[in-house]
Each structure stands twice: as C-alpha cells, then as structure tokens.
Amino acid sequence: xxxxxxxxxxxxxxxxxxxxxxxxxxxxxxxxxxxxxxxxxxxxxxxxxxxxxxxxxxxxxxxxxxxxxxxxxxxxxxxxxxxxxxxxxxxxxxxxxxxxxxxxxxxxxxxxxxxxxxxxxxxxxxxxxxxxxxxxxxxxxxxxxxxxxxxxxxxxxxxxxxxxxxxxxxxxxxxxxxxxxxxxxxxxxxxxxxxxxxxxxxxxxxxxxxxxxxxxxxxxxxxxxxxxxxxxxxxxxxxxxxxxxxxxxxxxxxxxxxxxxxxxxxxxxxxxxxxxxxxxxxxxxxxxx
Ligand code: SAH
Numbered sequence: 001x002x003x004x005x006x007x008x009x010x011x012x013x014x015x016x017x018x019x020x021x022x023x024x025x026x027x028x029x030x031x032x033x034x035x036x037x038x039x040x041x042x043x044x045x046x047x048x049x050x051x052x053x054x055x056x057x058x059x060x061x062x063x064x065x066x067x068x069x070x071x072x073x074x075x076x077x078x079x080x081x082x083x084x085x086x087x088x089x090x091x092x093x094x095x096x097x098x099x100x101x102x103x104x105x106x107x108x109x110x111x112x113x114x115x116x117x118x119x120x121x122x123x124x125x126x127x128x129x130x131x132x133x134x135x136x137x138x139x140x141x142x143x144x145x146x147x148x149x150x151x152x153x154x155x156x157x158x159x160x161x162x163x164x165x166x167x168x169x170x171x172x173x174x175x176x177x178x179x180x181x182x183x184x185x186x187x188x189x190x191x192x193x194x195x196x197x198x199x200x201x202x203x204x205x206x207x208x209x210x211x212x213x214x215x216x217x218x219x220x221x222x223x224x225x226x227x228x229x230x231x232x233x234x235x236x237x238x239x240x241x242x243x244x245x246x247x248x249x250x251x252x253x254x255x256x257x258x259x260x261x262x263x264x265x266x267x268x269x270x271x272x273x274x275x276x277x278x279x280x281x282x283x284x285x286x287x288x289x
Contacts, residue, residue, distance in 0.1 A: 073106040073117060082118040082134060089135055092142045095155070099175035100138060105131075108168040108196050125166040127186050129282055132228060136279065137169050140226055140249050141176060143263060143276065147247025149223045157223030160241065162212030162250075162284070165228060167193030173226070174202045181219045183212035185288040213286050215241040222246060230259050231284035234273075242266045251281040 072078060079101045087097065106117035108131060113123050122130040141156075150156050156177040161170055164184035170193065173180045182205065184190040190209040197205060208216055212227070213235045221243035227250035234250055242248050244266050252262040254275075261276035 073114065074104065076101065078106075078118050079104070082120075085120065086135055086138050090138075090142075092138050093145045095176055096138055096141045096145060099141070099172045100134060102175050103168065103171045103200075105134070105168055107199075108166040108171075125189065126192065127188055129165055129186070129189060131166050131168050132281075137172060140261070141172065143249050143261070144224045144226060144247055145176070147224060147245070147265060148267075149243065149245035150247065152245075153223075157246075158219065158221070158243075160216055160219070160222040160225045160238075161228065162215075162226070162238075163228030163282075164193045164207060165189055167197045167207070169226075169228060170205060170207070171197055171200055171202065174200075174205050177204065177224070179204045179206070179219070181206045181208060181216050181222075183208045183210055183216055185209075185211055185285065187289065209288065211286055211288050213237065213284065217241065225249070227251065227284065228281065229284035230279075230281035234262060234264060239264065239266070239271060244268055251279050 082105075083097045083101045086092065086100065090097075106114050108125070109117045109123055110125070116123060118134075120133050120135050122133045122136075125131050144150060144156055147156075156173065157179075159173050159177045159180045161173060161180060161182040164170055164182040166189065167182070170180055170182040173182075180202075182193075184193060184207070187209055190207060194207050197207070206219070210216075212229075213231070215225075215235070215237040217237075220241035222241055223243050223246045225238050225242055225246070225248040227238075227248075230251035230253050232253050232255070234248065234252060238248055238250070242264070246266050248264040248266075250262055250264075251259050253259050257278075259279050259281060261279050263274045263276060265272045265274075
C-alpha cells in the first residue's frame with residue numbers, strides 16, 4: 001500500500017466509521033478549563049464516560065422527541081447536495097467536502113430552524129451566538145489543510161478550536177484530525193454541544209469549558225488552531241501553543257479594515273502572518289460565563 005493510499009483510507013474519517021458501536025461507550029471528554037479559572041495550567045481532567053453515556057442516551061431520546069420526522073434530513077443525499085452547492089464556490093480539498101458530507105448539521109440546529117440546516121446560512125444557536133455558514137467552515141478548514149504539517153500528513157493533526165458553539169464545526173474537525181480540543185466560554189453552549197456530540201461518539205474530541213483566549217496549554221502544542229470568534233488581534237497564547245509547522249486561522253478585526261481572516265504559520269525561525277478575505281464573526285470575549 002502506498003503512503004498516499006494508506007492516508008486516503010484513513011482520512012477523512014467518515015462518521016459512519018466513527019459511530020460503529022464500540023464495545024464500551026466512551027463519550028467526548030469534558031472538563032472545566034481550570035487554567036482559565038485559576039490562572040494556572042491544569043492537567044486534563046478525567047473523561048466522564050458514565051455521564052457521557054447517559055448524555056448520549058438522553059440526546060438520542062430528546063432528538064427523537066423533538067426533531068420533525070419525515071423531512072429526509074437524515075439522508076446523506078441532503079448533505080451531498082449541500083456539498084455540491086459548496087463545490088461551486090471552491091475548489092476545496094476533497095477531504096474537507098467529505099467531512100462536511102459526513103456530519104449531520106441538522107442535529108445541531110434547533111427544531112424550529114431545522115429545515116434551513118443545509119442552506120448556506122449562519123443560524124442562531126442560543127445565547128446570542130450563531131453556527132457558521134457551511135461555506136465559511138469549508139473555507140477555513142480548506143486553508144488549514146494547506147499548512148505545512150497538514151499538507152505533509154494529509155490531515156489537521158492535533159487541533160485547538162476556540163468557540164465550540166453548538167459543536168458542529170468541532171464534529172467536522174474530528175473527521176479531519178487526530179485529536180480536537182474545543183473551548184467554549186458560555187457554559188450553556190458547552191453543555192449543549194456536549195449533549196449534541198455525544199451520540200456521534202467522537203472519542204478524539206475533548207470539550208473544554210473556559211476562556212479560549214488562553215488557548216488550552218495541557219494539550220499544546222497544536223498543529224492547527226481555528227477560532228470561530230473575532231478579536232482585535234491574535235492572542236499571544238495561541239501563537240505560543242502553535243507547533244512549528246503548524247497553521248492558525250482566525251478572524252481578526254483590523255479596525256479600519258474591518259474583520260478579515262488571518263492566517264499565521266509557525267516556522268523554525270518565527271511566524272508568518274497572511275491576510276485573507278473579509279468575514280463576519282461574533283466577538284471573541286475574555287472570561288467565561
Ligand atoms: N463553530 C461554532 C460556532 C460558534 S460561534 C459552531 O459550529 O457552532 C462562536 C463561539 O465562540 C460562541 O459560542 C462564543 O461563545 C465563543 N467564544 C467567544 N469568545 C470565546 C472565548 N474567549 N473562549 C471560548 N469561546 C469563545
């Protein structure tokens with residue numbers, strides 16, 4: 001088997017492969033970001049398997065209760081059609097499109113809005129926050145896949161996401177990565193994301209409640225860092241937690257220029273910053289609530 005065929009058989013990891021029932025259920029590891037709370041580095045907390053299992057069952061039951069039936073949204077065809085529409089605005093890495101085709105976006109959308117789940121639109125997820133447009137998710141992941149380490153590996157390696165929101169993008173990232181740490185500052189959203197990803201059984205996903213402006217030192221360094229919220233600059237902590245060969249992508253509010261996507265590559269000799277197109281994201285805020 002060649003190196004590239006071996007890679008392509010592993011990445012992207014399709015959801016169907018990941019949800020194959022394990023003998024023992026292991027839910028997404030969830031921890032409080034003690035570093036954010038006490039200002040000191042914290043070792044990762046224990047995974048919460050028992051709580052995860054019951055969350056999975058509850059989430060499964062509650063989605064059965066509240067999701068409108070008969071809309072055909074569980075069909076992979078619906079997701080494939082969304083991807084076909086996205087392809088027009090591409091080109092995107094095939095792995096990115098496959099990842100988007102694998103994750104059921106409608107399961108992350110409130111029932112009242114679920115019919116819009118596969119439109120290229122951002123939607124409210126509660127607490128004044130929004131789930132990003134699929135085309136923006138595709139664009140950011142596509143740019144990340146062009147980082148030095150990601151290009152060589154064919155996947156995003158160890159990933160830090162700032163802004164879990166409802167957990168949708170974290171789930172997509174899991175299809176493209178070895179390990180994903182996703183940090184959310186709003187407890188209500190962190191809990192919601194934990195419940196929504198539980199049925200997907202993504203063992204390589206760690207959801208952290210805390211201030212993502214501090215990054216997440218216990219799992220650093222990261223090959224890929226992605227922010228889903230916009231600050232006035234890229235926090236120092238993200239730069240120091242980026243591995244050599246790694247790539248970071250984040251919206252940054254350049255005041256006069258407005259919000260734009262910024263990419264930072266870390267090389268042996270330092271950092272290289274590149275500005276991309278204008279975007280619109282919710283604000284990056286410090287502290288957790
Ligand atoms: N990727 C998400 C979209 C989240 S919207 C999804 O797929 O749903 C951006 C999120 O960033 C919001 O949930 C907001 O609360 C969070 N956020 C803003 N500042 C943050 C910070 N300092 N640390 C962690 N999360 C933050």
